[in-house]
Each structure stands twice: as C-alpha cells, then as structure tokens.
Amino acid sequence: MKKKLTAIFLCVALVAIAIVGASLAYFTDTKSATNTFTVGNVKIDLIESKFHRTGSDNSGDTSLHDPTTKAAGMEFIPDGWTIFTDDEIKNDAKTYATDYLAVKGENMVPGRGVAKCPYVINTGANDAYIRVRVMVPSAANNDFVAVKDGGVITNQWCTTAIKNGEFIDGKGGGWNNAPAIERNVEKDGMKYDVYTFTRxxxxxxxxxxxxxxxxxxxxxxxxxxxxxxxxIDAGAITATGDTVTLNVLVEADAIQAEGFADAAAAWAAFK
Structure with missing residues (x-):
C-alpha cells in the first residue's frame, strides 16, 4: 500500500512540473547554511606574588608596602577596600622568584615570614573549576612535627586567627572555607602535608x-x-654544605565547569 501511494504522488509531481515548465521560465536561487563550531579549552597559569590582595598585614612580611587602589565592582571583595590590582600582582609575579624570594628566603631566621601568595589565571576559553595544593614537608619524614604551633615550620594555618579563615571564611573569593589536609603524601621521595583549596x-x-x-x-x-x-635530620629541611633548604611546593589543577552540577562532581570525574 505504501509503495502504491508513493507512485501516485510521484506521477502528480511529474505532471505539475510538465505543465509549469511548458509555460514559464524560472528565477532560481540556492541557499546554504554553514555552521561553524570552535573547540574550547581549559588552560590556567599559576603565579606567585609577594602581594596579598589586601596588603602586608596579611602577607607575613610587614616590610612590604601597602596597596593604594580602592576595590570597585569585584565579585568577592567589597567596594572601597584597599587592594593590589590584578595588574600589580601579575607584574610582581614576573620577578617574585628572583627579586623577592631569592633574597628574602635566603639566610632565614626564626620569626621571619616570607610572603608566598599564589593566584590562578584562567587563560583558556572556558569557565573552569580550580583547585590549588600547597605542599609542606611532613612530620612523617621522621618524628619532626613540621606544621604545628611550636614546630619549626610556620605558615598561615598555624595560628587560630588565620586557621579560622582570615580571608577564606565569610569573604572567601569563591573558595571553600578551609583546605582539605592530607598528611604524609609522598612525592619525589619526600613526604608532604598537602593543603588542598577547592574553588x-x-x-x-x-x-x-x-x-x-x-x-x-x-x-x-x-x-x-x-x-x-x-x-634536617628528619629530612623535612635539607642541608648541603652550608646551605639549608626548605622546599614548599604549590600545584594547581583546572577542569571545565560546564557539564558538572558543582565543583565536587567535577573533581570526582577528574583524572
């Protein structure tokens, strides 16, 4: 039955074409639509600066000058707060390792804080979830307690005021309120306490x-x-001749935001 109907319709169409074709010339036009798609990407830069966003009172190095720009229109920083701008931080990051860390981090003495402020720039084409890991030599290198009040190494998570969220809690810039802490993670023969901050x-x-x-x-x-x-004996700090070295690592990851319900789902899928 289906074949018969098709044949009838075809005959009708041919008749119509024959009749019209006998009496008219045609104006013709052809249109085509080309759909162009670009492939996105996820790409980040991890930079370090001596500039805490709101100044030296929080950087651990009070010898640094304070910012002068007033925040306006930022997502997580209230208007009117005095801040270092993105450009100031990016420019400082270019020479941080050579002009600041190499100088300030040499011949360390108890009580000296060296500013170490990581930032992430999304240089890709797609929105992305970000996480940052700060890796500090671990107590598991022996019985040395690396990150603890009264221990040798100090950082922002040692004091109660900062541990409770000096800049994370309340005005957290999109980050989780406190890092996930994993102890005794081995990397290149060294064990670290890993502080993972998830945005x-x-x-x-x-x-x-x-x-x-x-x-x-x-x-x-x-x-x-x-x-x-x-x-030094524990391996948390290394000594070569007269040089004593403490290595603190910072790593960052990114994964596309689209297609995931939230950051937790994205990182669960991360390979």
Whole structure:
C-alpha cells in the first residue's frame, strides 16, 4: 500500500512540473547554511606574588608596602577596600622568584615570614573549576612535627586567627572555607602535608582569582638551633654544605565547569 501511494504522488509531481515548465521560465536561487563550531579549552597559569590582595598585614612580611587602589565592582571583595590590582600582582609575579624570594628566603631566621601568595589565571576559553595544593614537608619524614604551633615550620594555618579563615571564611573569593589536609603524601621521595583549596565557584575565562589561598611561609619564632637540626635530620629541611633548604611546593589543577552540577562532581570525574 505504501509503495502504491508513493507512485501516485510521484506521477502528480511529474505532471505539475510538465505543465509549469511548458509555460514559464524560472528565477532560481540556492541557499546554504554553514555552521561553524570552535573547540574550547581549559588552560590556567599559576603565579606567585609577594602581594596579598589586601596588603602586608596579611602577607607575613610587614616590610612590604601597602596597596593604594580602592576595590570597585569585584565579585568577592567589597567596594572601597584597599587592594593590589590584578595588574600589580601579575607584574610582581614576573620577578617574585628572583627579586623577592631569592633574597628574602635566603639566610632565614626564626620569626621571619616570607610572603608566598599564589593566584590562578584562567587563560583558556572556558569557565573552569580550580583547585590549588600547597605542599609542606611532613612530620612523617621522621618524628619532626613540621606544621604545628611550636614546630619549626610556620605558615598561615598555624595560628587560630588565620586557621579560622582570615580571608577564606565569610569573604572567601569563591573558595571553600578551609583546605582539605592530607598528611604524609609522598612525592619525589619526600613526604608532604598537602593543603588542598577547592574553588567552589567556577573561575570565568580570562579572569584571575581575587583571593590568594596562602599567605606566607617561615621559621617559627620560637624555633631553636636544635629544632632546626632535628628538622634536617628528619629530612623535612635539607642541608648541603652550608646551605639549608626548605622546599614548599604549590600545584594547581583546572577542569571545565560546564557539564558538572558543582565543583565536587567535577573533581570526582577528574583524572
């Protein structure tokens, strides 16, 4: 039955064409639509600066100058707060390792804080979830307690005021309120305590994180020569000749935001 109907329709169509074709010329036109798609990408830059977004009082190095620009129209920083701008931080990051860290981090003494402020820039085409890991030598390198009040190494998570969320809690710049902490993670033969900061809000393409997730690193003001030696013996601090070195690592990851319900779902799928 279906074949018969098709044949009838075809005959009708041919008749119509024959009749019209016998009496008219045609104006013709052909249109085509080309759909162009571009493939997105996820790409980030991890930078470090001596500039805490709101200044030296929080950076652990009070010798640094304070910012002068008033915040306006930022997502997580209230208008009117005095801040370092993205451009100031980016420019400082270009020479941070050579002009600041190499100088300030040399010949460390107890009580000195060295500013270590990581930021992430989304240089890709797509919004992305971001996480940052700060890796500090771990107590598991022996019985040395690396990150603890009274220990040798001090950082922003040692004091109660900062541990409760000096810049994370309340005005957290899209980050989780406190880092996930994993102890005794081995990397390149060294064990670290890993502080993982997860940004719960996607970082838009072309944008830079407004808040740094870390402030400073240094030697506890109460540390003694015996404490330092214990840290060296434990492997948390390495000594080569007269040079004693403490390595603190910072790593960052990014994953596309689209297609995931939230940051937790995105990182669960991360390979």
């Amino acid at each position: 719960i809000e996607p970082l838009k393409a072309g944008k830079m994180t407004e808040w740094n997730v870390w402030n400073f690193i240094g030697i506890n003001k109460d540390a003694t020569s015996a404490d330092i030696q214990k840290a």
